[in-house]
Amino acid sequence: MSRRVSVVSLRGLSKEFSRGGVVALQNIDLEIAPGEFVSLIGPSGCGKSTLLRVIGDLVEPTGGEVVVNGKSARQARLDRDYGIVFQDAVLYDWRTVAKNIALPLEMGGWNRGRRRARVGEMIELVELGGFEGHHPWQLSGGMQQRVSIARALSFDPSLLLMDEPFGALDEMTRERLNMELLRIWERARSTIVFVTHSISEAVFLSTRVVVMSARPGQITGVVEVDLPQPRNAETRGEPRFFELVTEVRERLRAGGLDTAGEGGEEELIAAEEGL
Amino acid sequence: MSTTAPLPVQPIPRGTLGRRVGRSLGDWAPAALVFLLGIAAWEGLVRGLAVERFLLPPLSDILRTLWADRSFFIDAGLFTFKEALGGFVIGSAAGMLVALVLARWRPLGRALMPYAIAANAIPIIAFAPITNNWFGLLNPASKMAIAAVLCFFPVMVNTLRGLTSVPPSSIELMRSYAAGEWEIFRRVRIPNALPYVFTALKVATVLAMIGAIVGDYFGGSQEALGIQIRRFAGIFAFEEAWAAILVASVLGIGFYAAVAIAERLALSWHPSVRGSQE
Ligand SMILES: Nc1ncnc2c1ncn2[C@@H]1O[C@H](COP(=O)(O)OP(=O)(O)OP(=O)(O)O)[C@@H](O)[C@H]1O
């Protein structure tokens, strides 16, 4: 047991929502080592968002154990060990773009000068210059999503939980932010758990892709991504990249056929078209 | 990053204080026109059709009476306005405080809410003669009490709704920053409740004026506007009665407008406020 402590350790985890009796997660076992970039992929409703919420101690599991950074998920949350990007942006309307990004810094006790400098960097990173004083409802969906990404990155959390962060973005911005995220991840040596519906995005970014199936939400396969680091524009052209994409797709298809989920099938096709 | 692509959308310039509060002349013109037409119609129809004085006197006669006895009417108006304002402040403050307590301790809120809603449906103005007995006929506190109770319920119910109708993910984000209950109140629930609170406060200004004036109708100090309206109507001094009603109306509208302006200043971030500039 004296090997390196996992950043996230899930053992026999399950979550059943009492309302409707939905088994969102069943018997999930997953170890995530420091510095890993793990993608979760699977049909809609298979419990990806729920899994992130359980890791973040925002949802109580009904069974099993969650350990984050060697402590209980609750303690990790209280220690502000992770930053989270929700599936929808979750911005506060009464705060401007700059103040939304500064929120975790305010709560972490950063002084005004450091806050301003960091918010400036983040605004530049997500290309929202000129919109600092705007309110969330004055932004497009993709711009709102970028604010929420900037907010999660602003305080350099060692663990990032990201729920389809690039879902609302155009292809060019998405690819650029993919590269930026990898750069931040390499530089900060952080650990990332990343939910996506795009197989190619999962393979491109990750060190490991975790494939899930729905009803009940289970892990049906794990694909180790042995592409060389750092990833760059050439990565997407390598034969090995295509092999891995095919492997993830096969795993997804196997999971989809097993459960024969109606919604799952559609989502699977959507995920393939995203390629 | 050295490559700064041209912005796809140009930022919208932020409004100045003046623009946030006021509107341009063009926005006001239609309303002003209706106002003038209404006055002209009043004056014209009452004189043209020779409407009896006890039904509705001509506006010009009312204004003349008002001007002739202006210090009397203004003093009476301010006396009653102070009753209304006192009741408004006490009732609204109590409503917000109780809402905070009920939102913070939800089981308590769930236990008390049915009674609050039932109490809200009581015609509270019916208690006016009773509060006169409690505090004394001439004591302004008896009118303030009625106004306060009238204001309390809508402010309490609306504030509670605003404090509790927060999207779950907004709370989850705060919890991910290890925020405690009070910090969530301060940073999320209270700002979220502000639009609800101001809506209720605007209603409360009207209720406070009604409470104070109708409270007067059941007896009170000779200085009060409500007493004077009742007295003038009783002695067939219709111009005087209407002049007093006009004073009450102007005070009521002014009270409402003051809260509406405070709302625009406090909620400058709100889509309903910012949106009206464009
Ligand atoms: N608060 C909740 N109460 C009841 N059921 C819930 C709740 N949250 C999620 N569920 C259920 O749990 C299951 C998993 O939901 P979850 O949001 O984790 O899926 P997901 O994999 O993120 O889907 P998507 O890809 O569409 O975002 C769904 O069947 C959903 O109906």
Ligand SMILES: [Mg+2]
């Ligand atoms: Mg989801």
